[in-house]
Amino acid sequence: QVQLVESGGGLVQAGGSLRLSCAASGRTFSTYAMGWFRQAPGKEREFVARISWNGGITYYANSAKGRFTISRDNVKNTVYLQMNSLKPEDTVVYYCAADKVSRVLVDIRSSYDYWGQGTQVTVSS
Numbered sequence: 001q002v003q004l005v006e007s008g009g010g011l012v013q014a015g016g017s018l019r020l021s022c023a024a025s026g027r028t029f030s031t032y033a034m035g036w037f038r039q040a041p042g043k044e045r046e047f048v049a050r051i052s053w054n055g056g057i058t059y060y061a062n063s064a065k066g067r068f069t070i071s072r073d074n075v076k077n078t079v080y081l082q083m084n085s086l087k088p089e090d091t092v093v094y095y096c097a098a099d100k101v102s103r104v105l106v107d108i109r110s111s112y113d114y115w116g117q118g119t120q121v122t123v124s125s
Contacts, residue, residue: 002026002114004096009119012086016123020081022096022116030054030074033099035112036081038121040092047107048094049081059106086123093118 008020022034033052039045049070050059058070069082079096097112105111 002098004114004116006096006116006119009121011122014123014125016086017084020094022079024077029077033102034079035097038092038094050106088123088125091123093120
């Protein structure tokens with residue numbers, strides 16, 4: 001079992017930056033692919049980014065490409081999401097997630113086994 005705890009959310013002005021962190025418990029973090037999703041009230045949870053177990057492969061949703069960067073530190077058991085050039089439409093709750101077996105379909109919720117509780121990001125215009 002892996003527990004994931006997100007942090008780093010908050011209020012930022014449009015055009016600003018935030019770095020989200022997701023700290024994982026357990027010894028198996030370094031073997032898991034990790035992802036970030038986000039969800040607005042009343043909407044489906046949507047994929048943002050994913051990173052392979054060793055950090056060598058990353059994937060991004062079109063909305064994140066060029067603005068967001070996912071990274072990980074397997075010594076610290078932490079995955080990060082650096083978000084730049086934030087827009088008001090980025091105002092949602094962000095969730096990190098862990099995939100135990102590095103599934104092929106990287107952008108769907110069912111490919112992830114563990115989820116954090118979420119962290120709110122609010123971008124003011």
